[in-house]
Amino acid sequence: MTSLTRIYSNLPKLNEMEFKELLLFVITLCLSALTSPQDSCGQRPLVAPPGMSRIVGGREAPEGAWPWQVSIQIQSIHHCSGTIVSSLTVLTATHCFHKFRSISTSHFRVVAGLCALSAPGDQTQIRSISKVQMHEDYNDVTSDNDVTLVLLSSPFAFTDYIQPVCTPHNVTHELILNFSQCFITGWGSTYYTGGQTNRLQEAEVELIDRRTCNLMTWYNGLITENMICAGLESGASDSCQGDSGGPLQCYSEDEDRFYLVGVTSFGYMCGVPRKPGVYARTSRFAAWLNTCQTASAPAAHGLHTGLISALLCVPPMLLLNPH
Numbered sequence: 001m002t003s004l005t006r007i008y009s010n011l012p013k014l015n016e017m018e019f020k021e022l023l024l025f026v027i028t029l030c031l032s033a034l035t036s037p038q039d040s041c042g043q044r045p046l047v048a049p050p051g052m053s054r055i056v057g058g059r060e061a062p063e064g065a066w067p068w069q070v071s072i073q074i075q076s077i078h079h080c081s082g083t084i085v086s087s088l089t090v091l092t093a094t095h096c097f098h099k100f101r102s103i104s105t106s107h108f109r110v111v112a113g114l115c116a117l118s119a120p121g122d123q124t125q126i127r128s129i130s131k132v133q134m135h136e137d138y139n140d141v142t143s144d145n146d147v148t149l150v151l152l153s154s155p156f157a158f159t160d161y162i163q164p165v166c167t168p169h170n171v172t173h174e175l176i177l178n179f180s181q182c183f184i185t186g187w188g189s190t191y192y193t194g195g196q197t198n199r200l201q202e203a204e205v206e207l208i209d210r211r212t213c214n215l216m217t218w219y220n221g222l223i224t225e226n227m228i229c230a231g232l233e234s235g236a237s238d239s240c241q242g243d244s245g246g247p248l249q250c251y252s253e254d255e256d257r258f259y260l261v262g263v264t265s266f267g268y269m270c271g272v273p274r275k276p277g278v279y280a281r282t283s284r285f286a287a288w289l290n291t292c293q294t295a296s297a298p299a300a301h302g303l304h305t306g307l308i309s310a311l312l313c314v315p316p317m318l319l320l321n322p323h
Contacts, residue, residue, distance in 0.1 A: 085165060091167075
């Protein structure tokens with residue numbers, strides 16, 4: 001008797017209608033794990049859409065406000081941030097891993113559903129890392145192509161506290177999304193050379209045109225097409241050390257959801273006028289991201305597809321009259 005037959009032999013006898021309903025339920029459950037996160041991404045079940053009040057300088061984020069934000073940790077200590085783009089993948093910055101290539105991935109972990117670093121809570125989920133896919137054209141001098149996709153050892157179970165963010169399909173798609181407000185989030189320092197914060201912080205920022213950001217009195221031509229600047233000209237709202245790899249997320253009123261516009265990359269000190277935060281522009285890496293996710297999907301979802309195939313191949317009578 002095969003192992004599959006032994007499993008079915010322990011089930012109660014089912015009539016044909018019950019069998020069909022059970023089979024449909026299991027297949028639907030399996031297929032839901034394979035569904036693109038874009039179908040239900042960028043939603044905040046616990047927090048209403050952003051209002052019109054401006055956040056300057058940052059404040060503590062409400063519990064569950066940014067369900068795609070994760071903490072990437074080394075030996076349980078916060079190292080960088082990241083963003084959930086699917087149940088099995090997290091997008092972060094390459095510089096978070098580039099200098100740590102000699103360290104085994106077993107020393108890293110990804111924590112989702114986290115607000116206070118010191119008090120994870122029952123809503124958090126912890127996953128180990130099975131693979132780190134750094135962008136092959138990353139330049140550690142210019143910080144160009146500063147994106148890395150982290151493949152988890154097992155998928156996150158999405159809850160009100162843990163959700164994927166949406167990602168632009170390409171640059172054109174990004175431009176037509178009609179973003180009304182953008183935010184940065186993280187556990188980084190609230191001032192240059194300061195210590196990391198315990199509770200997740202959020203701040204509203206403005207997207208800054210690349211031509212402006214490349215002016216001599218700003219970044220003097222350092223901003224490539226793969227980067228986007230965000231902050232305030234005054235410097236009052238900015239990312240800082242410890243925020244690396246985290247999300248620059250913008251709200252589309254037309255679609256009523258958030259999109260990941262950038263990955264926190266670098267900046268000149270923190271909060272300096274005309275030196276806003278610089279982010280890897282996600283829309284420029286849409287094809288790369290899709291390729292990486294597609295390449296990792298067969299192994300990651302082998303169990304799901306195998307189960308579906310097995311169920312579809314089982315003769316109905318095996319369940320109707322188990323031996």
